Amino acid sequence: MLCKVCHETILNSSQNWGYHRKDYQNVQKDPQVESCIFCSEVRTDALKTPHGKALQYLWTARWLPATRQDQPIMAVTFRPQIEDDLCQDSDRDEKPPLHSGAARFPQPRVFYLFKKDAIQIANHLGPTTNVTVDGSLPQIQQWLQQCSSRHDRCRAVSARKREMFLPTRLVDVGTTGGERPIHIIDSKEAGLKGNEPYVTLSHCWGEIEILRLVDGNKPVLMNPEKGIEWAQLTKTFQDAIAVTRKLGVRYIWIDSLCIVQWTSESAHGDFATEGQLMHKVYRNSFCNIAAADSSNGNGGLFRSDAARDKIVPKAVELRREDEKGAGEWYILKGDYWAQHLLDRILYTRGWVFQERMLAPRLLHFSANQVLWDCATLSASEVLPGGLPPQLDTLAASERHWRERLSLIRPAAVTNGNPDAVEEVMRAGTADDSLETFWRNSVRSYTRCRLTKSIDRLNAIWGVAKLVRDGLRQEDDGRDEEYGAGLWSRNLDLQLAWRVVNPGPEEEVRDRDLRDLCPSWSWGSTIAEIEVQSRHASSSLEMWYRVRSHDGGEVRFEVAPYTDINFQPVLARQSLAVKASIVKGLWDQTHQAVVSSAFTQDSVGRFDFFPDALMSQGETCHLLVLWAQKNAPDGGVADDDRYHSDCSDRDDDQEREEQIIHNSGAGLMLRLVGSDDEGAERYRRVGAFGFQGVHKEQIGLLVNPANEKDLWIL
Structure with a gap:
């Protein structure tokens, strides 16, 4: 568990900091280093450093703040120390571009030590997660029993059969050796009631051929006398059906089998309509089964490995002189949840994001254990009672919003669209800002990959729809629209x-x-995105905001609903904008746009964020979106100080000297042509921000005399 070096120089040391191994490049692979939880993790990072440089790590050990009743917890952090010659390299002109995504130095690694009697750790894990031979089944059943009987939040969510909703189709798995084969049913035709439990499956399709419901095989797959042959199912589908049966549930929803798939221009399937219901499918399910560690259908859910027991941490004895340090301790990695779940291949896929956020319960079949999620608890077979708070940050945030997105009720049919029932978010124990949730969701979602780039916006619509309906309620208005x-x-x-x-x-x-x-x-990019708030940063009215051609707010329009709309469709792709715009050239060395609009004093107060790598000297046009006044300390200037009128010259002069700062944001654009009436057409290539700038220093960028009508495509 720990090598001798780490055991003696870190955990049993009277020091609170020190340097770890000197050179990871030259550390030979030996059993002690390979099995040491500190050395193995830190060395992996050290060998990935850019420029082939070897880094030394500084370790620190500290006791976390605690009340008298709390058990002591120690945090051990390893921070990479950059060598002098590496710092010199970073100052050279040939350094990688600031926003190029070039290799970064490793982030600090954090480990937490928990007293043995203060945390619930599994004593032993069996050799398999296969539920058909018990395996992980007893633990799964225990989680389900606790969730249904003891979790007040989950019980409240489960008790609300909000719409008595059932998916259009379900796979009837019957029972092992049942009288009828596995087959697909039409829920209405089968006479199922809205409270009939069903499970869902999250999986990677991969590049292999999987069984799909298409117009040609519907008569067979939906025939209870013929149905689906076991051999037609992938390993993942077979395992998911086995889990469904063990949970005592008869029906499972699998996307490829319950949505008629596209096969040709004359056989489109019904994804256009069924896709709009996917958020309801997952949110109203009994449980979601996730094949977290399988890249395709051949991977299955279950893992059998005698080494599975090795992921159970072994207690380490400390002999520190201080009273808190003596005794046996468990060591757990700070990124435990990411390592065992969120970094697995399934959760790098874009479509799965909304499935994970909307399902009320989840069983994650991962690389070497099963993990559990609901609105109350996140746990694993190793930590069956739940993650300790220090490891629970990521999971807790998702639980928070899983509950919030579940606490909804039907409101009204909108735009004559019966499948677009507007839903109202109920306040509950999860009551943070939907604005914050949306920003975090887009950031997490856009880190994921999609097999088809054209699904960029489709795969988050289930979450976006619920956020839209919640924003309409929060803003006490019905005019909030979602588009692109x-x-x-x-x-x-x-x-x-x-x-x-x-x-x-x-x-x-x-x-x-x-x-x-x-x-x-x-949505036009394939990249990780940081979205901006739709609220001003203060109550102070902005002194500049870009306008539309008619002088009103810049806006998009949503086309009327049709029965083939998967989500709101823009009536027009281009934005009508009236603004002044200035031309500049990209300076690769300084990662900035050089323009006559900037004074020497102001150029350093602008930060540029190109969407993609730009070439030296590339032409770029700048358009300010908004600007507001700020106090000298960088904070927003208050109304009284900014707008008060005083005839005393000294006070006026003092006020002018104090309030000289402005902040704002804008777009980097590329000219692509003009329309028939001569209005210039641009495409976005990036964004920029500024702060601490005098109003006169951005005068050319927001000069009303230079404003003109243009289009952003």
Whole structure:
């Protein structure tokens, strides 16, 4: 568990900090290092450092704050120390671009030590997760029993059969050796009631051929006398059916079998209609089964390995001089939940994001154990009683919103669309801002990958719809619209979204997305996105905001609903904008746009965030979206100090000297042509922000005399 070096120099040391091994490049593979939880993790990071440099790590050990009743917890952190010659390299002109996504130095590694009697750790894990030979089944049954009988939040969610909803189709798994084969049923035709329990499956389709429901095989697959042959099912489908039966549930919803799939231009299937119901399918399920560690249908759910027991931590004895340190301790990695679950292949897939957020309960079949999620508890077979708070940050946030998204009720049919029932978010124990949830959701979702880039916006619509309905309630209005990943209210404030780590343009700006999504939407990119708030940062009215051609707010329009709309469709892709715009050139060395609009004093107060890597000297146009006044300390200037009138010259002069700062955001654009009336047409290539700038220093960027009508495509 720990090598001798770490045991003696860190855990049994009277020191609170020190340097770890000197050179990881030259550490030979030996049993002690390989089995040491500290050395093995830190060395893996050290060998991945850029430029082939070897880093030394500084370790620190500290006791976390605790009340008298709390058990002591120690945090051991390893921070990479950059060598002097590496720092010199970073100052050279040939350094990697700031936003290039080039290799970064390893992040600190954090480990937590818990007293043996203060945390519930499994004594032993059996050699398999296979529920048909018991395996993980007893633990799964215990979680389900606790959830249904002891979790007040989960019981409240489960008790609300909000719409008495059932999916259009379900797979009837019957029982092992049942009188009828596995087959697909039409829920209405079968006479099922809305409270009939069913489970769902999250899985990676992969590149292999899997059984799909299509127009040609519907008569057979939906025939209770013929149905589906066991050999036709992938290993993942077979395992999921086995779990469903063991849970005592008769029906399972699997996307490829319950939605008629597209086969040709004349056989489109019914995803256009069924896709709009997927958020309801997962939210109203009994439980979601996730094949977290399988890249395709051949991977299955279950894992059998005698070494599975090795993931159970063994207690380490400390002999520290201080009273809190003596005794036996468990060591757990700070990124436990990410390592065992969120970093697994299934959760790198975009479509699964909404499945994970909307299902009331989840059973994650991962690489070497089963993990559990509901609105109350996140746990694993190793930590069956739940994650300790120090490891629970990511999981707790998702539980919080899983509950919030479940506490809804039907409201009204909108736009004449019976499948677009507007749903109202109920306040509950989870009552944080939907604005915060949406920003975090987009950031997490856009880290994921999609097999088809054209599904960029489709795969988050289930979550977006619920957020839209919640925002309409919170804002006490019915006018909030969702389009292309953004919200209609205060659209101009949202347009300066940022690509976190840009790559080459051909990778970020996918060709297939260009005709489907406008450049002003983050949905037009394949990259991790940081969206901007749709609310101003203060109550102080902004002194500049970009306008539409008619002088009103910049806005998009949603087309009338049709029965083939998967989600709201833009009536027009381009945005009408009236603004001044200035031309500049990209400076690769300083990662900035050089323009005559900037004074020497102001250029350093602008930060530029290109969507994709740009070439030296590339032409770029700048458009300010909004600007507001700020106090000298960087905070927002208050109304009284900014607007008060005083005839005394000294006070006026003092006020002018104090309030010289402005902050705001804008777009980096590329000119692509003009329309028939001569209005210039642009595409977005990035965003920028500024702060601490005098009003005169951005005068050319927001000069009303230079404003003109233009289009952003």
